[in-house]
Amino acid sequence: MSSSNPRFAALQAIAAADYQLQKVNFTETHMKDLFGENVFSEAVQRERLPKPVFKALQKTIKQGAPLDPAIADTVASAMKDWAIERGATHFTHQFQPMTGLTAEKHDSFMAPTGDGKAILEFSGKELVRGEPDASSFPSGGIRATFEARGYTAWDPTSPAYILESPNGATLVIPTAFLSWTGEALDKKTPLLRSMEALSNQALRILRLFGNNEARKVFTTVGPEQEYFLIDKNFYYARPDLINAGRTLFGAPPPKGQEMEDQYFGHIPERVIACMADCEAQLFKLAVPVKTRHNEVAPSQYEIAPIFEDSNLATDHQMLVMEVMRKTAPKYGLACLLHEKPFAGINGSGKHNNWSMSTDTGENLLNPGDTPHDNAQFLVFCAAVLRAVAKYPELLRVSVASAHNDHRLGANEAPPAIISVFLGDQLQDVIDQIEKGAAKSTKQGGFMEIGVSVLPKLPRDAGDRNRTSPFAFTGNKFEFRAVGGSQSIAGPNTVLNTIVAESLDYIATNLEKAKGQGKDINKAIQELLPVLLKESKKVIFNGDNYTPEWHQEAEKRGLPNLRNTVDALPIILRKDSIELFGKYKVYSERELQSRFAILCENYVKTVNIEARLTNMMAKTMILPAALRYQGEVAMAVNAVKAAGADNAAQVELLKSLTATIGEFQKAITSLDHALAHHASGDVHAHTKHFRDTVLPAMAEVRALGDKLETVVADDLWPLPTYREMLFIK
Numbered sequence: 001m002s003s004s005n006p007r008f009a010a011l012q013a014i015a016a017a018d019y020q021l022q023k024v025n026f027t028e029t030h031m032k033d034l035f036g037e038n039v040f041s042e043a044v045q046r047e048r049l050p051k052p053v054f055k056a057l058q059k060t061i062k063q064g065a066p067l068d069p070a071i072a073d074t075v076a077s078a079m080k081d082w083a084i085e086r087g088a089t090h091f092t093h094q095f096q097p098m099t100g101l102t103a104e105k106h107d108s109f110m111a112p113t114g115d116g117k118a119i120l121e122f123s124g125k126e127l128v129r130g131e132p133d134a135s136s137f138p139s140g141g142i143r144a145t146f147e148a149r150g151y152t153a154w155d156p157t158s159p160a161y162i163l164e165s166p167n168g169a170t171l172v173i174p175t176a177f178l179s180w181t182g183e184a185l186d187k188k189t190p191l192l193r194s195m196e197a198l199s200n201q202a203l204r205i206l207r208l209f210g211n212n213e214a215r216k217v218f219t220t221v222g223p224e225q226e227y228f229l230i231d232k233n234f235y236y237a238r239p240d241l242i243n244a245g246r247t248l249f250g251a252p253p254p255k256g257q258e259m260e261d262q263y264f265g266h267i268p269e270r271v272i273a274c275m276a277d278c279e280a281q282l283f284k285l286a287v288p289v290k291t292r293h294n295e296v297a298p299s300q301y302e303i304a305p306i307f308e309d310s311n312l313a314t315d316h317q318m319l320v321m322e323v324m325r326k327t328a329p330k331y332g333l334a335c336l337l338h339e340k341p342f343a344g345i346n347g348s349g350k351h352n353n354w355s356m357s358t359d360t361g362e363n364l365l366n367p368g369d370t371p372h373d374n375a376q377f378l379v380f381c382a383a384v385l386r387a388v389a390k391y392p393e394l395l396r397v398s399v400a401s402a403h404n405d406h407r408l409g410a411n412e413a414p415p416a417i418i419s420v421f422l423g424d425q426l427q428d429v430i431d432q433i434e435k436g437a438a439k440s441t442k443q444g445g446f447m448e449i450g451v452s453v454l455p456k457l458p459r460d461a462g463d464r465n466r467t468s469p470f471a472f473t474g475n476k477f478e479f480r481a482v483g484g485s486q487s488i489a490g491p492n493t494v495l496n497t498i499v500a501e502s503l504d505y506i507a508t509n510l511e512k513a514k515g516q517g518k519d520i521n522k523a524i525q526e527l528l529p530v531l532l533k534e535s536k537k538v539i540f541n542g543d544n545y546t547p548e549w550h551q552e553a554e555k556r557g558l559p560n561l562r563n564t565v566d567a568l569p570i571i572l573r574k575d576s577i578e579l580f581g582k583y584k585v586y587s588e589r590e591l592q593s594r595f596a597i598l599c600e601n602y603v604k605t606v607n608i609e610a611r612l613t614n615m616m617a618k619t620m621i622l623p624a625a626l627r628y629q630g631e632v633a634m635a636v637n638a639v640k641a642a643g644a645d646n647a648a649q650v651e652l653l654k655s656l657t658a659t660i661g662e663f664q665k666a667i668t669s670l671d672h673a674l675a676h677h678a679s680g681d682v683h684a685h686t687k688h689f690r691d692t693v694l695p696a697m698a699e700v701r702a703l704g705d706k707l708e709t710v711v712a713d714d715l716w717p718l719p720t721y722r723e724m725l726f727i728k
Ligand code: ADP
Pocket: 220, 221, 222, 223, 224, 304, 305, 306, 307, 308, 353, 354, 355, 356, 363, 473, 475, 476
């Protein structure tokens, strides 16, 4: 084995490596002591803040009351002392720019006193507002560089925490990121606005049901993260994984996922050690990670937390990705969060489990036991159905990206057609309500909402439909189209807003009926069938993968936005602008900026992939193929010189030469596609990349993969699928 071949070097390194796996000792460090250790939590706040300050802060956090600026200095000072005790030297306002990642700039607590000494300082002003030089973040035209000022605003509803590093720690303050004119430059601000919009509308409904205690309704999210872990030596030998996050070449392995021996299988030792380390770090940050298991594809895994309010869940989800990415290398692994790192096997999504809950802890999508609860549940459930039926394209575009195109609308779950799975029992109830007349359920009993005894609705839908993009699963909906590397902020912003609109519609209707002296239960009974009729077209309980469903969906008039380029214009459609404007989630300018950023992002992503494809084809695959061609050519001559029949060698040389010729032609076509200077607007540019560059890349890949199956193994430079996915 020549180790000048990067692939063999990787294999040798893996075989020789001896990893130190034990880094956390759970007999010494107990999980419950770890939990929240590094968070300026409610408990810490209670202990460290004067009572009135604590109360004022909690009122802001729990009820959304405006923050009293007078308390900022006291909170900052307590935070600083607490952080310094835990080794912090710096603080940072962390924000979530439209890159979909997190951003942070650190400042130390140190302030020179002018006499050669220094004190440690952190003021209320520094806590509440920061002013990072933010000109290099995408703004989609909201800011020109000459007016680059953006500022970060403390989000007290997501607690500050300590991020440890080998040398000292940093106090991290979650913030919103805004332009000087108050426009959102980030993903957190619209999410918070959408949560507020939903809360306002949901409270109107609750009041109609006589609930006067609830002061706020939170949307709740439990995001299940799928990811791959492969040996980092392979990762370093693959320029495509390093720079694009996914393999741009790779012939299908002889063994894929067809044995179904991975899902829920035994977790490899090195992987479980890495998972436990990640969990220990996340516990310290009060991220309630709960579940870990093997996923369907080889070397694919999942981590899932217990649900939290959408804002905190989103911040915590960013931390989960960050911690996994940075911990994996300590175990000789690389963590791949990309939606589709490997062709031909499952990609990674993020199941976004979503519900609504009052500040008194009532899950509004829990069917409950009493008729009263059931009526309320049915109203909230109908609101979600109506929202998805009315705005399926917005949900689709909320998960659109060049990466996710390899899942949605390609040959993988879930399809790009947005539909809802209800399950047998809930479907039965809905059918009856829609007909208006029926009064029995599958289990027997009678139903007349709020009047006679309603059937006890299933807490757990039991039959799970894994193919549905939007499924009711007992007491929550699960939006399954979110991509593995995506921030969950965007999809949840859309979900909250479209449901807020439906709740608004329902509340307005019911309030009007009530105002006319109508019995509220009667009004609900009249309204529900209408709502359900409107929503019916989006409900589908069958297999979402079949071609029959695609035909049926077309008949029903459901949109099928197969890729990002088709989906993006939805953002600027009149009804989208009206919707987000009405609930003050995105202004028109903010939508324009997001459209521009997403178009640019698509173009840049595909452009990088195309350049990488080109480079790898020319500098790694073609040279290997030419070396092999030379060997075969020598064999042709050698066999002939030895006086034997060389027909087989000649045949091989011919076919190899033909493939190499096609490969070179395909590379030239890709060169041309890349050289093209797209004119027109930014969306026209995305079309060029979808229609010309992506197919040219696919052609190069197909031929490169063909070469992988014929070129001598000892000449092949790239770690193969059979190695990356199966050597653990
Ligand atoms: P699976 O769908 O894989 O069977 P579970 O049913 O255990 O998994 O739940 C998946 C996720 O749903 C978890 O993160 C869980 O906390 C979350 N979840 C449960 N209830 C709610 C809720 N009311 N709101 C949001 N997420 C929830």
